[in-house]
Amino acid sequence: MTVLPDSPLSLWLDTYGPYTPEPPLAGAVAVDVAVIGGGFTGLATACELRKADPSLNVALLEAKTVGYGASGRNGSFAMTVVGLGFGTTALIRGKKFLKKAHTYMEKAVDYLEEIIDNEQLDCQKIRPGFLRVATTPSYIKRLKHQVDLMQSLGFDGITWIEADEAKAMVNSERYLGGMWEPRLLLVDPAQLAREEKRLALKLGAKVYEETPVLSIATDAGDGKFHILTPSGALTAAKLVFATNGYSHLFPELQHKQIPAFTYMIATAPLTDEQLAPIGWAGNQGIEDARNLIHYYRLTPDKRIVMGGGPVGLTYANKLDADSDEKVFKHLEDHIAFLWPHLRGVEITHRWGGPFSVTLDLTPALGYAGDKRAVYSLGCIGHGVSMSHLNSCVLRDLILEKETELVETCPFVNRRMIAWPPEPLSSAAAHTLRGYLRAEDGFYERGLPKR
């Protein structure tokens, strides 16, 4: 199994403060359910399983420390968006699917808030609303079409706002209007992941950090999974793959997804003078209307965290692309594009990480083979809220319960198109990215090239 790389620390992980990991697995241990991966999906699934059946022995194995993956590095938006957004989801999978998916995602955002509030997870959660801004006349058309689409499906919470209203929230000369959706949480994702570890331990799950799974054998004749790690072996009756953008490392999931890389930067805390022309008193989470979106927010200590733009791909799904200087520069330029007075502002953090992409850009959960193992992957860049409701689906699948949630989740046990082997996989991924980039260029004709 590939060793996961050390990667530049996200703002969230870097500013977390002292952290003590749980000790690695040692010796031989047997449990009912093993969860591989200590991101939101794995941690939340361990919690849900213990809540549903406190007699179940549950152990979570994390290669590094919890929140090492996308969960500790993301933009912190817990939102309703699936895949590449409303328009693309309708185009690829149809309006009926979009309606089901959006209903599920609304529930996902609310469910995450419920867990944070009920369990008092200390993660700086706010619910400031989501603004998707149009920066060209073509994007105005695109967003108005999306608002009409969502309203035609019965989602009246999504509305169009004119430029002056958008600018009254967050002022940039580039904003020509936007799509407004109040249902958005912002969190500190590293704090959330580590609070979820605290909860998992409190509920009685075992958590082993710095414990990479090296291999999984099923041929011992006892119907169990024999999981090998550097200093211990775990036997489990059931298995949860919560490995997201790393899932291709496991033969069972090799062609279900590929990792693609998104990048972020954080400024130093802004001064009152720097912030005054922008406003942003409501701390709204913002994305633009591109395919290869920019996503950005203001942190409680008044930093701008900016992510997105160009997406990284690697040959043969290598995991060595957590940094990209060109994209970091692009993101700095994008801050100056929105707010020219911030050109040259100090950047304190630059990082990136893999997100999981299925060939049809749609999330997927289900049984990996027979009913003893389940997986969740393909959240694209939108898994913060989704991973938490997905954990309830994974719980029900593991417990083999045919619940309403499983029935209404549009991502479960669906027929998937496998990514082909190399070099076809790279060719397909580059073609898809090239198309998305070209379309963005078309929508942005007339804007200065960045």
Ligand SMILES: Cc1cc2nc3c(=O)[nH]c(=O)nc-3n(C[C@H](O)[C@H](O)[C@H](O)COP(=O)(O)OP(=O)(O)OC[C@H]3O[C@@H](n4cnc5c(N)ncnc54)[C@H](O)[C@@H]3O)c2cc1C
């Ligand atoms: C830079 C960035 C920005 C993003 N921004 C947003 C956003 O603003 N909003 C949003 O909704 N989504 C965002 N996403 C996506 C979101 O973060 C993910 O969808 C979500 O965190 C997935 O959680 P997870 O638990 O499934 O996966 P991960 O958090 O990736 O966890 C997988 C874990 O598996 C572990 N693992 C892998 N292999 C092994 C092994 N062999 N043995 C043991 N452990 C292993 C890894 O170490 C990792 O910790 C972003 C992603 C990135 C990278």
